[in-house]
Amino acid sequence: MRLSSSRRIRRRGIGGDEVLKGLVAAAAISIVVLLIALAVELISGASLSITTFGLPFLYSTTWDPYHDVFGALPFIYGTLVTSALALLIGLPVSLGVAIFLSEKAKGHRLAGYVLGTLVELLAAVPSVIFGLWGLFVLSPNLKTYVEAPLHKYLGFLPIFSATPIGLDYFIAGIILAIMIIPTVSAVSRDVLNAVPNSQREAMYSLGATQWEVIRKSVLPYARSGIFGATILGLGRAVGETMAVTFVIGNSTAISSSLFAQGYTLSALIVNQVGESTSPLNASAIVEIALILFGLALAINILARLFVVRITRGARFRV
Amino acid sequence: MMTTNGLSGNSGRRRRVLNRLMNVLIYVALVAAIIPLLAIVGEVVIQGLPQVNLGFLTGLPRPPTVPGGGIFNAIEGSAVMVGLAALIAVPLGVGAGIYFSEWPESRLSFISSFTNDVLAEFPTITLGIFVYLVVVLTTHTFSAVAGAIALSIVMIPIVARTTEESLKLVPHTLREASMALGVPRWKTVIRIVISTGKSGLATGILLSIARAAGETAPLVVTALWSVYPVTNLWGPTGSLPYLIFYYGLSPYQTWHGYAWGGAFLLVVFMLGLNLSVKLLIGRRFAGVRAEI
Numbered sequence: 001m002r003l004s005s006s007r008r009i010r011r012r013g014i015g016g017d018e019v020l021k022g023l024v025a026a027a028a029i030s031i032v033v034l035l036i037a038l039a040v041e042l043i044s045g046a047s048l049s050i051t052t053f054g055l056p057f058l059y060s061t062t063w064d065p066y067h068d069v070f071g072a073l074p075f076i077y078g079t080l081v082t083s084a085l086a087l088l089i090g091l092p093v094s095l096g097v098a099i100f101l102s103e104k105a106k107g108h109r110l111a112g113y114v115l116g117t118l119v120e121l122l123a124a125v126p127s128v129i130f131g132l133w134g135l136f137v138l139s140p141n142l143k144t145y146v147e148a149p150l151h152k153y154l155g156f157l158p159i160f161s162a163t164p165i166g167l168d169y170f171i172a173g174i175i176l177a178i179m180i181i182p183t184v185s186a187v188s189r190d191v192l193n194a195v196p197n198s199q200r201e202a203m204y205s206l207g208a209t210q211w212e213v214i215r216k217s218v219l220p221y222a223r224s225g226i227f228g229a230t231i232l233g234l235g236r237a238v239g240e241t242m243a244v245t246f247v248i249g250n251s252t253a254i255s256s257s258l259f260a261q262g263y264t265l266s267a268l269i270v271n272q273v274g275e276s277t278s279p280l281n282a283s284a285i286v287e288i289a290l291i292l293f294g295l296a297l298a299i300n301i302l303a304r305l306f307v308v309r310i311t312r313g314a315r316f317r318v
Numbered sequence: 319m320m321t322t323n324g325l326s327g328n329s330g331r332r333r334r335v336l337n338r339l340m341n342v343l344i345y346v347a348l349v350a351a352i353i354p355l356l357a358i359v360g361e362v363v364i365q366g367l368p369q370v371n372l373g374f375l376t377g378l379p380r381p382p383t384v385p386g387g388g389i390f391n392a393i394e395g396s397a398v399m400v401g402l403a404a405l406i407a408v409p410l411g412v413g414a415g416i417y418f419s420e421w422p423e424s425r426l427s428f429i430s431s432f433t434n435d436v437l438a439e440f441p442t443i444t445l446g447i448f449v450y451l452v453v454v455l456t457t458h459t460f461s462a463v464a465g466a467i468a469l470s471i472v473m474i475p476i477v478a479r480t481t482e483e484s485l486k487l488v489p490h491t492l493r494e495a496s497m498a499l500g501v502p503r504w505k506t507v508i509r510i511v512i513s514t515g516k517s518g519l520a521t522g523i524l525l526s527i528a529r530a531a532g533e534t535a536p537l538v539v540t541a542l543w544s545v546y547p548v549t550n551l552w553g554p555t556g557s558l559p560y561l562i563f564y565y566g567l568s569p570y571q572t573w574h575g576y577a578w579g580g581a582f583l584l585v586v587f588m589l590g591l592n593l594s595v596k597l598l599i600g601r602r603f604a605g606v607r608a609e610i
Binding site: 016017019020021023024025026027028029030031032034035037038041042045092093094095096097099100104115117118119121122124125126127128129130131132133135136137178181185209210211212214215232235236238239240241242245246266269270273274286289292293296297300301303304 | 333334336337340341343344345346347348350351352354355357358359361362365409410411412413414416417418420421426427429430431432433434435436437439440441442443444445447448450451452460471474475478502503504505507508528531532533534535538539542559562563566567574577578581584585588589592593596
């Protein structure tokens, strides 16, 4: 009696196990299918443009819907310039925050928690609100107090040469710098927290100051993780769309001046999808999306290779 | 003698000064990171709060020369699309998360989990273009359904990741105890693992909803905009983020008011959800982590 009932439970259990595993495996498979479908769909959507323009699409500077001639360089250039600017400004600030949270806030858990939370909340603000604030608050202030003086006194340098109107690479770069701070600082903090304490104590015992400990024994140990965090931040900056669309100026000309109006890959897509004048134009926009897809994929895989190993390891160790 | 003393004293002072200087710079960086949040929230409250009243919440947008009006269409559209997106994303995301956590050794788990990480960091505009090509172009219309599908792709990786992480926090001894009593694995997963980790699951779902509610780029190319309340899921549909984008970039003062008011509602929703998740459920999480 007992035996048979337990056998019945067991047999039914095996069936249930397979159903559950099948269902959740299907969900896991759907994620892989989604990424493949994404790639396939973008490639087939861009095929007309790819076969028409070939490789020169990547370095042609013309974007002319009236004559149906398209090239992606102004957008690739804009994306790279604004992202580089974002890293240049955002990385030191993020490292400062990460060092504070991992090295200085140890004795003050509440202060560390509150300040860490504030920085993290920045990531919760929607990108479109960054754009609105960037357009109405940041842009006029930067134009008056930063760009105008730089242009006036250093205008002979090509990067400051254009007369600032408040919609340009520079302001887009600053907005992006602000937006990548939560990501880069959170990941860097995890990486710094994973540095073993013996590494610090050895240095302190030699009479080093705190900065020497950080500079010579903590940061070198965390180097590859911080590199990964930086690449992850770069990925954010490259893909960021709405905030940039508000302040980039939407010009398809390439300029060496940071104060000139420009364009990015993502901003072009948002502004021109659905407004294409020909099938070739539509396909060229999809190819822009494909370039963005490729950039994001490469950046992300690179970042994962550096970060995941380290922070995952840290989590298990704790 | 004097010089030696002077030298060592100098170098010691230089090291101390450098230490002090870097200390100051670290605090400067911290302040620089926090100011934007305060500035943004402050501006949104100053500009947005005065806009919000009952008429603003229940009325519809008007032409730029007509004062008054409201943004009911955007609030309703956002709620409908985020709700639909959750209906798609929660089962898929939770399912994948269960698979990652309970069958971590399988090759599918490794591949799918990696794909999930990549998808989570993807530029959402490319997800939007994908849905534009697959749904909008084939149905010949921008629609709430297309918008919801795009938002669900944004949500799935977040739900999957948080589900995996919270189920992994459930001690293995609980699983073993349940299996040792003869409870089949599927029942163990549902009755023991999920019910123990459910606050973590709820966290993930809430965070993904907060994230989707603020997503703009995917909606611009899928749902577009409408100034009317939702009557047809297969027609263009308004949303709060699109409202901020469209009216914020318009040249009209009255329309800027709509944008700031919408921004205020969105910020209150997002920060409220994020903070409450962090304060209420985050603490229980912290407890679990400390126990291990």
